[in-house]
Amino acid sequence: MASYTTDKIRNVVLLGHGGCGKTSLAEAMLYCSGAVNRMGKVEDGNTVSDFDDEEIGRTMSINLSVVPCEWQGHKLNILDAPGYADFQGEMLNGLHVADTVVLVVDGASGIEVGTQIAWQMAREAGKPIVVFLSKMDRPNASYRQAIEQLRNTFDATFVPMELPIRNGEKFEGLVDLITQKTHTGTGKHTDAPADMADEIDEFRLQVVEYGAEGDDDLMMKYFDGEELTNDEISHGIRAGLRSTRIVPVFCGSAIELMGIRGFMTNMIESFPMPTATTVTATTKDGSEETLSNDPKGPLAAQVFKTINDQYGRVSFMRVWSGTLKSDARPYNSTAETEERIGGLFMPRGKEQINVSQGVAGDIVGVVKLNDTQTGDTLCDKSHPLKVERVTYPNPVYAISLSPVSQADSAKLGPSLTRITEEDPTLQSRYEKGTRETLLEGLGDAHVNIAVKRMQSRFGLNVDTAVPKVPYMETVSRAGTAQYRHKKQSGGAGQFGEVHMRVEPKDRGEGFEYASEIFGGAISQPFLPSIEKGIKQVMDGGVIAGYPVVDIKAVVFDGKEHPVDSKDIAFQIAGREAFKLAFQAAGPILLEPIMDMVITIPEEYTGDVSGDLSTKRGRMSGMEQLMGNTIITAQAPLSEVQRYATDLRSITQGRGVYTMKLSHYEPVPSHVVGDVIAQAQREHEEH
Numbered sequence: 001m002a003s004y005t006t007d008k009i010r011n012v013v014l015l016g017h018g019g020c021g022k023t024s025l026a027e028a029m030l031y032c033s034g035a036v037n038r039m040g041k042v043e044d045g046n047t048v049s050d051f052d053d054e055e056i057g058r059t060m061s062i063n064l065s066v067v068p069c070e071w072q073g074h075k076l077n078i079l080d081a082p083g084y085a086d087f088q089g090e091m092l093n094g095l096h097v098a099d100t101v102v103l104v105v106d107g108a109s110g111i112e113v114g115t116q117i118a119w120q121m122a123r124e125a126g127k128p129i130v131v132f133l134s135k136m137d138r139p140n141a142s143y144r145q146a147i148e149q150l151r152n153t154f155d156a157t158f159v160p161m162e163l164p165i166r167n168g169e170k171f172e173g174l175v176d177l178i179t180q181k182t183h184t185g186t187g188k189h190t191d192a193p194a195d196m197a198d199e200i201d202e203f204r205l206q207v208v209e210y211g212a213e214g215d216d217d218l219m220m221k222y223f224d225g226e227e228l229t230n231d232e233i234s235h236g237i238r239a240g241l242r243s244t245r246i247v248p249v250f251c252g253s254a255i256e257l258m259g260i261r262g263f264m265t266n267m268i269e270s271f272p273m274p275t276a277t278t279v280t281a282t283t284k285d286g287s288e289e290t291l292s293n294d295p296k297g298p299l300a301a302q303v304f305k306t307i308n309d310q311y312g313r314v315s316f317m318r319v320w321s322g323t324l325k326s327d328a329r330p331y332n333s334t335a336e337t338e339e340r341i342g343g344l345f346m347p348r349g350k351e352q353i354n355v356s357q358g359v360a361g362d363i364v365g366v367v368k369l370n371d372t373q374t375g376d377t378l379c380d381k382s383h384p385l386k387v388e389r390v391t392y393p394n395p396v397y398a399i400s401l402s403p404v405s406q407a408d409s410a411k412l413g414p415s416l417t418r419i420t421e422e423d424p425t426l427q428s429r430y431e432k433g434t435r436e437t438l439l440e441g442l443g444d445a446h447v448n449i450a451v452k453r454m455q456s457r458f459g460l461n462v463d464t465a466v467p468k469v470p471y472m473e474t475v476s477r478a479g480t481a482q483y484r485h486k487k488q489s490g491g492a493g494q495f496g497e498v499h500m501r502v503e504p505k506d507r508g509e510g511f512e513y514a515s516e517i518f519g520g521a522i523s524q525p526f527l528p529s530i531e532k533g534i535k536q537v538m539d540g541g542v543i544a545g546y547p548v549v550d551i552k553a554v555v556f557d558g559k560e561h562p563v564d565s566k567d568i569a570f571q572i573a574g575r576e577a578f579k580l581a582f583q584a585a586g587p588i589l590l591e592p593i594m595d596m597v598i599t600i601p602e603e604y605t606g607d608v609s610g611d612l613s614t615k616r617g618r619m620s621g622m623e624q625l626m627g628n629t630i631i632t633a634q635a636p637l638s639e640v641q642r643y644a645t646d647l648r649s650i651t652q653g654r655g656v657y658t659m660k661l662s663h664y665e666p667v668p669s670h671v672v673g674d675v676i677a678q679a680q681r682e683h684e685e686h
Helices: 022-032 053-058 085-097 113-125 143-153 194-213 216-223 230-242 260-270 406-422 444-458 524-540 567-584 602-614 643-650 669-685
Strands: 009-015 065-071 074-080 100-106 129-134 157-160 162-167 170-176 181-183 189-191 246-251 279-283 288-291 300-309 312-321 323-325 344-348 351-355 357-359 363-367 377-379 385-387 397-403 427-431 436-441 462-465 472-475 479-487 494-504 511-515 551-559 587-601 618-625 628-636 656-666
Touching: 009 022, 009 085, 009 113, 009 260, 022 065, 022 074, 022 100, 022 129, 022 260, 065 260, 065 344, 065 363, 074 260, 085 113, 085 300, 085 444, 100 113, 113 129, 129 143, 143 157, 143 246, 157 194, 157 230, 162 194, 162 246, 194 216, 194 230, 216 230, 230 246, 230 260, 246 260, 279 312, 288 385, 300 385, 300 406, 312 323, 312 357, 351 363, 377 385, 397 406, 397 444, 406 427, 406 436, 406 444, 436 444, 444 462, 472 494, 479 551, 479 567, 494 524, 494 567, 511 524, 524 551, 524 567, 551 567, 587 602, 587 643, 587 669, 602 618, 602 628, 602 643, 643 656
Parallel strands: 009 074, 009 100, 100 129, 129 246, 157 246, 511 551
Antiparallel strands: 065 074, 162 170, 170 181, 181 189, 279 288, 279 385, 300 312, 300 377, 312 363, 323 357, 344 351, 344 363, 397 436, 397 462, 427 436, 472 587, 479 494, 494 551, 587 628, 587 656, 618 628
């Protein structure tokens, strides 16, 4: 592939609801531009962008893939993002490195929950948005209805750029509302059908008005009653798109290859160049520097996606400034190490096409970087820069992993490290309170696919389960007890007596150990032995096997024996006195309470709030926003561990939520018995 200058590159991310036609649109562009000579289908598992075994098996995109094509002397870097909410991390990566968002909307189904998520993401990122209405060949596809729905749902100025030509239920082509020429799938242009004159006039008037709005000079001219030329209208649309004031709407059919060539031409003529996008980078001294995709500027190439497979690491990056050469030795400003570039390539699905350099504004790949992770910036050592990173959502769904064999046990840590490096929305951790290794992500599909990947790539076999809730134990009042340990067996005996008081402390204050012994009832050297005994109990708990937190243990009296008292005797006496004092101090179980923000279409508000109350949830707020209800609530983790599945079934997949730990509070008395009984059952099984 030829080398392109920055002004001849367009970076476009396809976002939208799962199944709305993003991958088919990308495939149609590759075919129309001659990048592939036969067109794949998602159902057949042979598209360029869905090449992962899981994607083929599930007939849906899971990864962000880069599929560049060449059109009219330009390079179009098309980023095909998944539409399923579990893979938001991939969407955010694509959004971060693209200059324009193409929101793909199914012309028959209209706006779906994924459309709303993608819209919100694009708006928050401040990126220009273009809508492409796909599947216009479907008999029930309605252009007018889709435009109306867009205007009713989103707060934006939508400009229809094309009108579909329908003959009965058949989609035969479209009319460009600026030139008023007809496009068919063949690439030939004819005049628009005469019977569409009124409809064309109606929609063209909107294009002229909105085009004038994009530029203040044109606005004056339009208000003075002067005719705007086609070039002026196009200029106004371009300016309005760049400033995110307007959202142009295109349409077509990937299967029929209708509207695809014209759409690619529009990308070149109307979509912002990479130079229209700037990013902020931090310099060595902490000051900020704005990078504007200048090939002659300081080098800054940021990795936005990593793939770790059995052959090594593949890194995809966007060059934000300067030019990265294939034999360069750039500096990683995060790891503070030099990396060696063994060769650059242009990714096209799983294919790697070698290139000699990546200029500012382009997207390139490199294999086998040693220390570079997703989000890191490669730069000149003499001019270190860190480009701002993507902020990812917190995990909301967890599974516990247990290795099947001893060999799997050795592979578990390295496999988790590699899979979480690849996907920053996955996290793994060891939960001390339940002694479990957890893998956390954005939903059941997300974590299950990660487990399958670790199996196929690294040969790791694990059993998965719902994680145990990390309860904690503490006390509600002061309690005292004493314990005498006395053991007499031939030879030296053991003796130690401890009188202890246990008191509650405030949440989060931890453990405190103190002595109130006067007059040497217990000698100073034995006091640490007692503390050691207490700590042996604290990890394994007293009432249900959970860690003990936020208490003060005070030794206030005791006895010792001049010969038989020793370290082990006081460890045992301390341990047993602590258990008895703990039981006397009103022991309570604490459970984790989660902060939740749930976004759902308004019609499900009653069902979702009703379901929350059955989960011991407490709602703290509710607001309406663009047809959605946003509920803020708190609920115990034990009730919402599988909330991803519950919310999906209540809202038919249209609800989303975030969840993070807020605090711990006592488990209600009617629930405590069940938790203790369950803990005892598990203890007996082991």
